[in-house]
Amino acid sequence: xxxxxxxxxxxxxxxxxxxxxxxxxxxxxxxxxxxxxxxxxxxxxxxxxxxxxxxxxxxxxxxxxxxxxxxxxxxxxxxxxxxxxxxxxxxxxxxxxxxxxxxxxxxxxxxxxxxxxxxxxxxxxxxxxxxxxxxxxxxxxxxxxxxxxxxxxxxxxxxxxxxxxxxxxxxxxxxxxxxxxxxxxxxxxxxxxxxxxxxxxxxxxxxxxxxxxxxxxxxxxxxxxxxxxxxxxxxxxxxxxxxxxxxxxxxxxxxxxxxxxxxxxxxxxxxxxxxxxxxxxxxxxxxxxxxxxxxxxxxxxxxxxxxxxxxxxxxxxxxxxxxxxxxxxxxxxxxxxxxxxxxxxxxxxxxxxxxxxxxxxxxxxxxxxxxxxxxxxxxxxxxxxxxxxxxxxxxxxxxxxxxxxxxxxxxxxxxxxxxxxxxxxxxxxxxxxxxxxxxxxxxxxxxxxxxxxxxxxxxxxxxxxxxxxxxx
Amino acid sequence: xxxxxxxxxxxxxxxxxxxxxxxxxxxxxxxxxxxxxxxxxxxxxxxxxxxxxxxxxxxxxxxxxxxxxxxxxxxxxxxxxxxxxxxxxxxxxxxxxxxxxxxxxxxxxxxxxxxxxxxxxxxxxxxxxxxxxxxxxxxxxxxxxxxxxxxxxxxxxxxxxxxxxxxxxxxxxxxxxxxxxxxxxxxxxxxxxxxxxxxxxxxxxxxxxxxxxxxxxxxxxxxxxxxxxxxxxxxxxxxxxxxxxxxxxxxxxxxxxxxxxxxxxxxxxxxxxxxxxxxxxxxx
Ligand SMILES: Cc1cc2nc3c(=O)[nH]c(=O)nc-3n(C[C@H](O)[C@H](O)[C@H](O)COP(=O)(O)OP(=O)(O)OC[C@H]3O[C@@H](n4cnc5c(N)ncnc54)[C@H](O)[C@@H]3O)c2cc1C
Ligand SMILES: Cc1cc2nc3c(=O)[nH]c(=O)nc-3n(C[C@H](O)[C@H](O)[C@H](O)COP(=O)(O)OP(=O)(O)OC[C@H]3O[C@@H](n4cnc5c(N)ncnc54)[C@H](O)[C@@H]3O)c2cc1C
Ligand code: SF4
Ligand code: SF4
Ligand code: FES
Numbered sequence: 001x002x003x004x005x006x007x008x009x010x011x012x013x014x015x016x017x018x019x020x021x022x023x024x025x026x027x028x029x030x031x032x033x034x035x036x037x038x039x040x041x042x043x044x045x046x047x048x049x050x051x052x053x054x055x056x057x058x059x060x061x062x063x064x065x066x067x068x069x070x071x072x073x074x075x076x077x078x079x080x081x082x083x084x085x086x087x088x089x090x091x092x093x094x095x096x097x098x099x100x101x102x103x104x105x106x107x108x109x110x111x112x113x114x115x116x117x118x119x120x121x122x123x124x125x126x127x128x129x130x131x132x133x134x135x136x137x138x139x140x141x142x143x144x145x146x147x148x149x150x151x152x153x154x155x156x157x158x159x160x161x162x163x164x165x166x167x168x169x170x171x172x173x174x175x176x177x178x179x180x181x182x183x184x185x186x187x188x189x190x191x192x193x194x195x196x197x198x199x200x201x202x203x204x205x206x207x208x209x210x211x212x213x214x215x216x217x218x219x220x221x222x223x224x225x226x227x228x229x230x231x232x233x234x235x236x237x238x239x240x241x242x243x244x245x246x247x248x249x250x251x252x253x254x255x256x257x258x259x260x261x262x263x264x265x266x267x268x269x270x271x272x273x274x275x276x277x278x279x280x281x282x283x284x285x286x287x288x289x290x291x292x293x294x295x296x297x298x299x300x301x302x303x304x305x306x307x308x309x310x311x312x313x314x315x316x317x318x319x320x321x322x323x324x325x326x327x328x329x330x331x332x333x334x335x336x337x338x339x340x341x342x343x344x345x346x347x348x349x350x351x352x353x354x355x356x357x358x359x360x361x362x363x364x365x366x367x368x369x370x371x372x373x374x375x376x377x378x379x380x381x382x383x384x385x386x387x388x389x390x391x392x393x394x395x396x397x398x399x400x401x402x403x404x405x406x407x408x409x410x411x412x413x414x415x416x417x418x419x420x421x422x423x424x425x426x427x428x429x430x431x432x433x434x435x436x437x438x439x440x441x442x443x444x445x446x447x448x449x450x451x452x453x454x455x456x457x458x459x460x461x462x463x464x465x466x467x468x469x470x471x472x
Numbered sequence: 473x474x475x476x477x478x479x480x481x482x483x484x485x486x487x488x489x490x491x492x493x494x495x496x497x498x499x500x501x502x503x504x505x506x507x508x509x510x511x512x513x514x515x516x517x518x519x520x521x522x523x524x525x526x527x528x529x530x531x532x533x534x535x536x537x538x539x540x541x542x543x544x545x546x547x548x549x550x551x552x553x554x555x556x557x558x559x560x561x562x563x564x565x566x567x568x569x570x571x572x573x574x575x576x577x578x579x580x581x582x583x584x585x586x587x588x589x590x591x592x593x594x595x596x597x598x599x600x601x602x603x604x605x606x607x608x609x610x611x612x613x614x615x616x617x618x619x620x621x622x623x624x625x626x627x628x629x630x631x632x633x634x635x636x637x638x639x640x641x642x643x644x645x646x647x648x649x650x651x652x653x654x655x656x657x658x659x660x661x662x663x664x665x666x667x668x669x670x671x672x673x674x675x676x677x678x679x680x681x682x683x684x685x686x687x688x689x690x691x692x693x694x695x696x697x698x699x700x701x702x703x704x705x706x707x708x709x710x711x712x713x714x715x716x717x718x719x720x721x722x723x724x725x726x727x728x729x730x731x732x733x734x735x736x737x738x739x740x741x742x743x744x745x746x747x748x749x750x751x752x753x754x755x756x
Binding site (some may be wrong): 223268278279356 | 495496498499509513514515516541542555556557558559560561613647689691693695696697698700701702707713725726729730732734736737738740741744
């Protein structure tokens with residue numbers, strides 16, 4: 001690189017590689033796979049940024065993090081400045097830097113990516129956030145208390161972001177969470193080896209320091225309905241209850257022992273720490289050969305988890321071909337590296353059990369790809385006479401989740417669509433019920449962490465406007 | 473943290489606790505349950521709400537020590553704290569004026585039928601309580617049940633107290649002597665074999681029978697599907713669709729197989745406690 005600023009910058013074509021545990025080793029442990037940049041690599045990677053005037057990368061980020069500015073600071077070694085810049089828009093950077101599908105978001109639009117590899121925006125973001133968590137977080141400024149109470153239902157990324165923004169505006173926020181810890185899917189779903197739980201809890205602690213009360217063990221719709229919360233003095237409510245209801249295939253044998261929903265499989269492992277059984281009391285049972293049904297991120301997480309729990313073989317069984325796998329490319333690659341096997345263009349029609357009701361095999365059909373369907377993907381068509389038996393001991397069903405009906409069912413006047421999602425405005429998060437806002441997976445169906453956070457932000461802004469106008 | 477404010481020892485293996493949980497006590501109803509987790513390493517286990525005091529903000533649980541968690545809980549004393557306690561979960565019992573209702577509680581199942589019997593009587597039903605246990609030592613709450621029901625029948629399997637025999641004998645007798653058309657509903661709660669046996673008897677007489685299923689659970693909010701059971705050929709989640717179902721429609725074989733899936737691990741977990749190094753002597 002030359003010193004004259006006028007001169008065109010020398011382009012470094014490739015991203016600094018992410019240091020990672022060796023696949024053979026990591027497939028047997030639950031420690032984080034990607035170990036993170038060093039200060040030097042983070043600076044070098046940030047220096048690759050061209051500081052494009054039009055900031056195309058920024059438009060790819062659902063919460064519009066000021067990417068060029070934070071990269072500039074990072075490039076100069078000013079990580080405190082960089083993290084402050086990120087946090088203007090993103091309350092959970094240590095999480096997003098790890099789990100955002102950057103290749104479809106910020107990095108997809110990076111100018112460098114046209115001819116070379118894009119800037120590793122997420123990786124630098126993660127480094128800045130981790131450094132801050134290590135060295136102590138500077139709390140943002142909080143407006144003087146307004147004395148107004150707001151309830152947030154659900155402590156996933158949508159709820160946490162909404163709570164954080166409202167607390168900064170001086171509202172007294174209480175987050176009600178059904179489980180015994182806050183974090184939503186970040187705690188019970190995404191595995192420790194991709195997102196250490198300590199990172200999530202550090203973010204939750206910061207939120208508490210802003211004065212947010214987090215009431216765990218509180219199932220809204222059970223101990224209290226949304227209407228009762230409002231009667232009890234909450235002037236507005238944000239619903240971010242996620243998409244936690246597991247779908248099953250509705251094939252015979254699905255209630256056999258050894259058939260888990262991905263939620264159960266991952267919850268036992270992550271939230272209840274079954275991988276530390278018997279030091280932790282919750283068990284999980286895993287056979288020698290595991291089949292995971294589905295091809296999304298959740299399926300990859302389950303298949304990789306199965307290996308770590310001691311499965312000899314872990315298979316992804318998916319109806320379409322590898323091109324259609326909905327999971328992130330990086331996750332599929334990691335799964336391959338660790339030894340996950342793929343039975344593509346395959347779908348089970350029945351699960352068979354032994355005398356004690358435990359899974360022993362699956363009847364499968366082979367598929368071929370036909371015409372593109374409404375989603376533009378080529379739809380799979382079963383091949384006649386292609387039935388075969390796949391021996392398996394454990395089956396994990398990872399074909400998707402819907403919204404949990406508990407809150408919709410118990411809230412008067414809340415409009416719900418056919419799939420059971422809460423109907424809320426994209427621009428404001430407003431629902432059909434005055435004073436009640438919603439966002440995240442419960443509105444959109446299963447999406448991403450950063451989308452849920454974006455919805456939480458919008459919800460907070462609208463609740464603020466609503467409460468201001470009510471006061472006036 | 474949730475305080476144990478009172479402990480009563482019914483027998484070596486059956487214990488009662490009043491737990492301070494005002495949020496649960498405020499809104500709970502008969503038929504619902506809670507999930508508790510004793511400490512950081514603990515498992516989440518479901519227990520039925522056996523009684524509640526809205527004013528004091530307490531929930532009564534009665535449990536039988538069958539494994540790691542219930543034994544650990546049984547070793548705890550008044551004044552100690554439980555880390556997590558969430559509820560009320562599940563749908564409340566359907567209470568209305570039916571007429572004559574047989575309320576059958578077997579073993580530790582006497583506890584969960586108590587609030588249901590009470591609510592049914594308050595709703596104007598003629599409540600015939602039938603409670604039983606293996607032996608005299610395991611029987612509890614006879615007085616409370618007598619107060620909650622219009623009439624009460626007591627059995628022990630071994631005849632060590634009251635009438636020798638099973639609750640099913642009493643059901644048969646009442647159906648024969650008073651006429652099945654004079655019985656509007658049977659509610660049976662207890663160990664799976666007992667509920668199944670009751671259903672077999674009531675099926676003969678065509679008596680509608682409600683049971684409360686104790687499937688394995690993790691979250692208790694409909695998120696994991698661990699508690700699924702086939703009822704009338706359809707998959708239901710016990711924690712949110714139940715725990716009460718029409719006993720004649722339940723696939724008991726499936727339920728019992730699913731319940732036994734982790735037996736080896738449960739055994740390991742129970743044994744581990746006796747080798748713990750914290751010096752507590754196994755109570756943890
Ligand atoms: C296994 C898995 C892996 C994933 N991997 C990625 C990834 O790599 N990158 C990515 O961007 N996204 C990923 N996602 C998706 C992402 O996690 C979700 O889109 C996101 O968490 C949604 O956030 P949310 O706040 O809407 O809901 P959630 O995170 O689902 O949180 C909802 C919370 O509400 C609570 N709740 C529900 N009902 C009630 C009630 N009645 N009362 C009180 N509390 C209630 C729940 O217990 C939960 O804690 C993954 C999802 C899964 C399941
Ligand atoms: C809705 C519901 C309400 C319940 N109410 C009560 C109650 O009021 N009093 C009471 O004593 N018990 C009740 N149970 C059963 C109680 O949850 C189990 O006894 C407890 O989870 C056992 O935990 P453990 O660690 O002590 O034993 P474990 O070592 O986990 O299990 C020991 C034995 O108990 C069986 N078991 C384990 N979990 C359950 C379970 N969830 N349901 C039934 N059997 C199980 C196992 O198959 C095994 O045979 C209820 C269960 C449900 C689902
Ligand atoms: S939040 Fe996600 S999309 Fe936005 S800049 Fe960071 S990594 Fe990219
Ligand atoms: S598009 Fe890429 S190179 Fe341009 S400013 Fe954004 S990160 Fe930097
Ligand atoms: S216990 Fe998880 S869905 Fe019922």
